[in-house]
Amino acid sequence: MVHVSSDDGKGKKGTRRMIIDATAGAIAGCVARVITGPLDVIKIRFQVQLEPIMGAPIDPGKRSKYTGFGQAMTTIVREEGLQGLWRGTVPGLLLTVPYTAVQFVALQQVRQAAAAYGLTANPGSAPLISLASGALAGAAATVASYPFDLLRTTLAAQGEPQVYRNMWDAARGIVSQRGPMGLYSGLGVTLMEIMPYAALQFGLYDALNAMVNEARLRHQRDMADAAKAAAAGPRGANPISRHHQPRQHESSSAPCEVSTRYPDPSASSSSSLSVLQASRLQAFACGLLAGLLAKLATHPLDVAKKRYQVAGLQRSLRYGARVEAGFVMRSLCQSLAYIYRTEGLMGLWKGSVPSIVKAAPSAAITFAAYDAVLAWLLVMSGEQQKQLQQQQNGKQPQSK
Template identity: 40%
Template sequence: MYMDLPSTLGFCRQLKIFSERKGFWRGNVPALLMYMPYTAIQFTVLHKLKTFASGSSRTEDHLHLSPYLSYVSGALAGCAATIGSYPFDLLRTILASQGEPKVYPNMRSAFVDIIKTRGFQGLYSGLSPTLVEIIPYAGLQFGSYDSFKRSMMTWNRYRYSHLNLGSEDDSVSSFQLFLCGFAAGTFSKAACHPLDVVKKRFQIEGLKRHPRYGARIESSTYKGMYHALKEIVAKEGFGGLYKGLFPSLVKSAPAGAVTFVAYEYISDWLESILM
């Protein structure tokens, strides 16, 4: 989970050999169960906040909000979505991190064991560092996306007016929306990755797993986020805060791009039939 590019490629080869390609989808079910409510809550709260701030429910009017309001709206929406879907995020991380032989054969066994050993609050292990991470991450993602989209609209107006392509048109194409979402996802993930590393360390504390997949992190290894950051830097160097950055970007950047494009088109479609 905390790997650089060479170790990531090596890990993929191990998954192919030992898991007959199934290892690539380990933790996929809780991931899907997490993303569905997470995305629904996030974009619903975001739209409500932007509607309140702009005084209009139209998506095009939301672009006139200041970057500061876009950042705050995104951060609050991310917090709401995280709290609503966090247990699935925890289960996803645990199932993906346990390695072989498996400690938990399925999501249900992991859920039951967490309840027995940690109590209900165990389903929210690592929530505090996750919220600390999601505030700048979601804020930067949505704030930068709006900024990139405004810049793209400005570029389109400039292109149409200076190349004599007819009347000015600042509408953004699907590909341009994809680029804006891709850039926003890359920027926000790269900036906040150290906090994501800390979050996952808290989530897998005490998890039994084969030494091939990394040393076990004993329970109560870290006393808090600041202590975890200090320990990681002291034992692994600053590079330890960016372990797993490459596979994280490979996942989050295109996923964010597709999500934003889908959201834009679904929003436009809903506005066309409801207004």
């Protein structure tokens, strides 16, 4: 029999937790990707459209094809069918699986490393750790999944007639035109975009959750103080109140003991369901707001990234002017300045409406689904078996 040391046990436990984090992240990302796919296609169409949307010239040859969110959706459905709203879904899912899996694993690993080095001992450093861990997790996930991001953008932007039939055709075409490194075209600007976005998204998510938890604890303390004051107020003033006081105190102070001796499954499940629903709602709301603010702040970088990715794509001219291949030769600052000079300030926020409409629910769905799937996987793997057993025995789980 092979003896397994405690260090090996810790290593296996850590590996198992990494697999669980990766699985939960991948499932959550796929759910969000399928639901918000049409919003992503509309966003990309706006971002690669060179003609100004606001104040476009009267010349029909330079009029923008897409002028608004609703108009863009109806135009795509009319010209390309309902499936046109899900262009690039396959590479999008292939992008999502490694991206979200690596992102959540890297996030947990960075946070564990920060705790191991004592960086979390100071409460004031919590926001910085959240920002740094989010940025590093976003960068690692981007490098691991970037070719799928490029292919997703190319297929979603091409319109009709199709330049590439499918993902593999697009990959072969890009490699033949630009070489293997063409699949990483725009990676630098993508990292410059995703790091502040991921930092803001995870940092704001943690900050918003902390604010909600603090407000809930404050409310619970206020309710407890009010209950104590109400119970202490009439004491001694009325004999009947004093006679009934012990029974009231016994009833209110020992619910756990009574429920342990005489368990009420309906009451227990109802209470657990209420707590679970509140937790899911909090994750959804905090993820929604965090995704919205992060995406709005970093949207100009996303516009520039999409231009790098489709530079040289020979799509039909009925979609407007093409992004010339020489666009990739500009630096990020030069690209942003060029967009501002030729398309105005609103050009830097092209597609911001579908982007925000997509980013907010996408982040909310991802965080909520991740929390739900992670909790289920931890229970199924036995990670929470001891805690559940302690709760069933009426004991509080010990904090590690």
